[in-house]
Every structure is written in C-alpha cells, then in structure tokens.
Amino acid sequence: MFASLDPTFRDSPDGAEALGILRSCVHCGFCLATCPTYQLLGDELDSPRGRIYLMKNMLEGQPVSRLTQRHLDRCLTCRSCETTCPSGVQYGRLVDIGRNYVETRVKRGPLDVFKRTLLKHVLPRPTLFRPLLAFGRVFRPLLPRYLRRKIPAYRPPGPWPQPRHGRQMLVLAGCVQPALAPDINASAARVLDRLGISLITAPRAGCCGALAHHLSDEGAAREAMRRNIDVWWPFVEQGAEAIVVTASGCGTEVKEYGHALRHDPAYSDRAQQIATLTKDISEVILEEIRDNELFNKKNKLKQSVSIAFQSPCSLQHGQKLGGVVEGLLERWGARLVVVPDAHLCCGSAGTYSLLQPGLSRQLQANKIAALESGHPDLILTANIGCLTHLASATETPIQHWVEWLDARLSEQHQSPP
Ligand code: SF4
Ligand code: SF4
Known part of the structure; x- marks a missing residue:
C-alpha cells in the first residue's frame, strides 16, 4: 500500500514504524474472513483492512474524527488478522500507534473519560481492587445478575511450595489475578516444584502495563514496565532463569517490553533481556517434561x-x-x-x-x-x-x-x- 505520511509525524519513531507497516499491506482482504468485528458488523471499516485505510488517511494528515476513533475502539486487538495475513502485516503495532495518534486529537465524551480513568486507576492497583472485590463478594446476592456472575467465588490457593530447588524462576503476580484467582499461580508453583524448579515472586512487581497500554496511556504503561524491570532485575542477576506468566494476555505484554522501551537508553537492554526471558507457563512445562518420568x-x-x-x-x-x-x-x-x-x-x-x-x-x-x-x-x-x-x-x-x-x-x- 502506498503511503506518504504527514511530515510532522513521518520522522518520529512511531511514524517510521507505521510507514513500514502500512507499506507491507497489499490490500488482499484475506484478514476480513477471520476478524470477529467484521463478522458481527459486516462493515469494512470494522475490519483490519478498513481500519488500516482509516489509519493511513489519518497519518497522512487528513482530518480525524470520532468516527475513526469509534472504529479503532471497536477493534479487540485480538490479532487474529495477523495470524491470517500472508504479508506479515503487524496490525497490532499499527493499531497501537493509530490509537495513540487519535487520542491526542479527538476529545472523548465525559462518560467515556470517566470509565477509562476508573479502569486505569482501579484495576492495576490491588490496594483498590481487592477491597472492591471483597465488597462485591459480600453483597453478591444483592447485585444485578450480570454483575453478580462477573464476581467469581473465592477459591483458596492451597500451599505454595518452599523454594527448595537450585533452579528458580520468577512468576508475574499481575494485578487482578491474585485477587480473582490466587490458585492459578499456586498451581503453577506446585507443578514446577515437581519438575525441580522453585517458582518465586518479586514482592514489589505489579501490573504488566497492559491495562494502561490498551487504554492508550503509554506513559503509565512504560512506568509499570520500568518498575517491574527494576524489581525483577536483581533476581535475574542472581540466576532466576525465566519470568513465567500464567495469564497469556500479560505474557504477550511482557514479551513486548524490549520493543516498548527500545528508545529508553536506561532500560532498553534490560527490557530486551526481560522480554527474552519471559515464557508462558506452557512453554516452560513443554521444555521441562521431556525426561521427567x-x-x-x-x-x-x-x-x-x-x-x-x-x-x-x-x-x-x-x-x-x-x-x-x-x-x-x-x-x-x-x-x-x-x-x-x-x-x-x-x-x-x-x-x-x-x-x-x-x-x-x-x-x-x-x-x-x-x-x-x-x-x-x-x-x-x-x-x-x-x-x-x-x-x-x-x-x-x-x-x-x-x-x-x-x-x-x-x-x-x-x-x-
Ligand atoms: S491480509 Fe494482510 S495484506 Fe491482506 S489486507 Fe489484510 S492486513 Fe493487508
Ligand atoms: S485485531 Fe482482531 S478485531 Fe482488530 S482488526 Fe484484527 S482481527 Fe479484527
């Protein structure tokens, strides 16, 4: 796809990346068949190719409207289109750039701003989210059915094995998972303990940054990434072999740390190393089970x-x-x-x-x-x-x-x- 970006944006790091991605799209439309929003809405502007056109026009300097924002908001960032695309278009990166661009040019309505601010500040903070969840659990029977079913019953995590092995890996605790389902990481720790690996947590690590990232608050997302890198790094220096993630959404985010912080001289090298060390729990188990009876x-x-x-x-x-x-x-x-x-x-x-x-x-x-x-x-x-x-x-x-x-x-x- 030919694209000639707005000169004020073209020479920025995002501009150079966006241009490369836009040029890799050959408009074949194969991605439409596997896009969930296109399947539901049948509107080309709610398909990957349509959104790519919208972003191209906007990044070339054409006026940006709420309509563009709405079509980008409706994208799930599921990246199904990337799996389908025969040309290797990195749609996920492009839509991040496009959303950040729109965010600085199109004002959101007050209700939208309120909802996004609330989500951004409550979900990544266990000190706020835990009491709210506890409150919700107590008053669950009184809540509307839809909300009631969103609040899972508490499942005790069971014992976390003592760190008894020479081999150690860090686990991302995350933000909402420890409150909603603390048994997931405890189960991972018990499975890895059987494989001769002690799973440990770094107490001050927190949200991976995905929440802020998907709400187009890149500053807050990078702040979360830097905090996690600072907290994990001493463990890595002491020999922690991997950063294990049991929530695949968070794993995708941590594997992108190197890219997100590539222009930050104080963090780029460590961010890349952390990204390389990050593994979904399935990758770790697959790697470790070969010779285990x-x-x-x-x-x-x-x-x-x-x-x-x-x-x-x-x-x-x-x-x-x-x-x-x-x-x-x-x-x-x-x-x-x-x-x-x-x-x-x-x-x-x-x-x-x-x-x-x-x-x-x-x-x-x-x-x-x-x-x-x-x-x-x-x-x-x-x-x-x-x-x-x-x-x-x-x-x-x-x-x-x-x-x-x-x-x-x-x-x-x-x-x-
Ligand atoms: S499948 Fe890939 S190359 Fe084809 S239109 Fe979709 S994004 Fe562009
Ligand atoms: S990321 Fe998902 S929803 Fe968004 S355009 Fe691609 S397939 Fe459609």
Missing part, C-alpha cells in the same frame, strides 16, 4: 472427563503458541472436544467487555456456544480475563489449564501404584 507419556493420567480448551487470542495470535496447551493436555490423557471457530475472540479482550459491552456479549455468546457444542464436562483456558468473562455466562465448570494439571498430578501422586 512423572510427565512421561507412559504415565498418562486416566481421564474420563471431556474438555473444551479455549485458546485465548493472546496465546494463539499474540504469542503464536496455538496448539501447545492442547498438545500438553492430550499428552496427559485429556479427551479434547472440537471447538469450532477456535481462532475467534471470546469478547473479553482486556477492558473491552466493559467498554464495548454489546459487541462483547455477542462474542461471548458465540464462544460459549462453540465451546459447549461438543458437550464438554469442563472448559479450560489460559488467561484470567477470558476465564472470568466466560464463567459469567456458562454453568459448565471453567478453570485455568494449569489448575487442572496440578489437581490431576496430585491425584496421581496420592493414588496407589
């Missing part, structure tokens, strides 16, 4: 339950790890049912379910129908956002897959040989 194929767990795995967009499109968890689950004897349209987003997408509730609910209903079409006993996923979002709309039990694995390994350990 407990995880050997011969030790397949006997499973009678059937499972539907919901592969989050951040796992399959963001981190390009589609099929990894499914392979691990089958290795341990899980009976996986086919999930139609597994490439489509469930509508959670960070804060999307709160900012675009109508579209989000349609995607949620479609995803639940797809997951339940094979009549599974259980749904497993790999991201806290998808887990909470889907759990609010189904009676089928839903868990993070590492919780399921931890429970199966405990059963195997307790059962007589």
Whole structure:
C-alpha cells in the first residue's frame, strides 16, 4: 500500500514504524474472513483492512474524527488478522500507534473519560481492587445478575511450595489475578516444584502495563514496565532463569517490553533481556517434561472427563503458541472436544467487555456456544480475563489449564501404584 505520511509525524519513531507497516499491506482482504468485528458488523471499516485505510488517511494528515476513533475502539486487538495475513502485516503495532495518534486529537465524551480513568486507576492497583472485590463478594446476592456472575467465588490457593530447588524462576503476580484467582499461580508453583524448579515472586512487581497500554496511556504503561524491570532485575542477576506468566494476555505484554522501551537508553537492554526471558507457563512445562518420568507419556493420567480448551487470542495470535496447551493436555490423557471457530475472540479482550459491552456479549455468546457444542464436562483456558468473562455466562465448570494439571498430578501422586 502506498503511503506518504504527514511530515510532522513521518520522522518520529512511531511514524517510521507505521510507514513500514502500512507499506507491507497489499490490500488482499484475506484478514476480513477471520476478524470477529467484521463478522458481527459486516462493515469494512470494522475490519483490519478498513481500519488500516482509516489509519493511513489519518497519518497522512487528513482530518480525524470520532468516527475513526469509534472504529479503532471497536477493534479487540485480538490479532487474529495477523495470524491470517500472508504479508506479515503487524496490525497490532499499527493499531497501537493509530490509537495513540487519535487520542491526542479527538476529545472523548465525559462518560467515556470517566470509565477509562476508573479502569486505569482501579484495576492495576490491588490496594483498590481487592477491597472492591471483597465488597462485591459480600453483597453478591444483592447485585444485578450480570454483575453478580462477573464476581467469581473465592477459591483458596492451597500451599505454595518452599523454594527448595537450585533452579528458580520468577512468576508475574499481575494485578487482578491474585485477587480473582490466587490458585492459578499456586498451581503453577506446585507443578514446577515437581519438575525441580522453585517458582518465586518479586514482592514489589505489579501490573504488566497492559491495562494502561490498551487504554492508550503509554506513559503509565512504560512506568509499570520500568518498575517491574527494576524489581525483577536483581533476581535475574542472581540466576532466576525465566519470568513465567500464567495469564497469556500479560505474557504477550511482557514479551513486548524490549520493543516498548527500545528508545529508553536506561532500560532498553534490560527490557530486551526481560522480554527474552519471559515464557508462558506452557512453554516452560513443554521444555521441562521431556525426561521427567512423572510427565512421561507412559504415565498418562486416566481421564474420563471431556474438555473444551479455549485458546485465548493472546496465546494463539499474540504469542503464536496455538496448539501447545492442547498438545500438553492430550499428552496427559485429556479427551479434547472440537471447538469450532477456535481462532475467534471470546469478547473479553482486556477492558473491552466493559467498554464495548454489546459487541462483547455477542462474542461471548458465540464462544460459549462453540465451546459447549461438543458437550464438554469442563472448559479450560489460559488467561484470567477470558476465564472470568466466560464463567459469567456458562454453568459448565471453567478453570485455568494449569489448575487442572496440578489437581490431576496430585491425584496421581496420592493414588496407589
Ligand atoms: S491480509 Fe494482510 S495484506 Fe491482506 S489486507 Fe489484510 S492486513 Fe493487508
Ligand atoms: S485485531 Fe482482531 S478485531 Fe482488530 S482488526 Fe484484527 S482481527 Fe479484527
């Protein structure tokens, strides 16, 4: 695609990157077939190619309106279009640049500003989010049904193994996950402990920055990244082998630290090293199980339950790890049912379910129908956002897959040989 950007923007780092991305698009339109918002709305401006045109026009200096902002806001940043695109267009990076550009030129309405400010300040701060969640749990029966189902029941995390191994890895605690589902990281710690790795947390690390990033507050996002790098770095210097992430949305963000801080001389090198060390929990387990008897194929767990795995967009499109968890689950004897349209987003997408509730609910209903079409006993996923979002709309039990694995390994350990 030919593009000639506005000279005042063209020579900036974002301008140079945007130009390269715009020029890589050949307008073939293959991406339309796998875009969830285009499937729902049927409007080319709500497709990847349409949004790319909108961004091209705007970055070339044409007037920007609320309409452009609305079409960009409706994008889930699911990156399904990137997986489909034969030309390797980095749509996710382009839409970040486009949104930041619009944000400085188009004023949002007061309600929109209020909602976005509230989300940006409450969700990443456990000191605010925890009491609100506790309040919600106490008054759950009095809340409207939709809100009630958004608040998961408390599940105790169980014991966290003492750091007893020479090999250590850091785990990202995150912001909302420790309050919503503290059992996920505890399960990961128990699974890795069986593999001879102690999982440790860095007490002052916090939100990965994704919340602020997706709300176009790049300053706050980079601040969160720098804080995490400062907190993790001494552990890395002492030999922590990896930064393990159990929420695939956060993993996608931390793997981008090197790119996000590439122009920051004080952080660029460390940010790149942190990004390289970052692994989704599935990558770590896949790497470690080869020679471990407990995880050997011969030790397949006997499973009678059937499972539907919901592969989050951040796992399959963001981190390009589609099929990894499914392979691990089958290795341990899980009976996986086919999930139609597994490439489509469930509508959670960070804060999307709160900012675009109508579209989000349609995607949620479609995803639940797809997951339940094979009549599974259980749904497993790999991201806290998808887990909470889907759990609010189904009676089928839903868990993070590492919780399921931890429970199966405990059963195997307790059962007589
Ligand atoms: S598939 Fe890729 S090259 Fe084709 S229109 Fe979509 S983004 Fe552009
Ligand atoms: S990121 Fe997802 S919603 Fe946005 S244009 Fe691409 S496929 Fe469509």
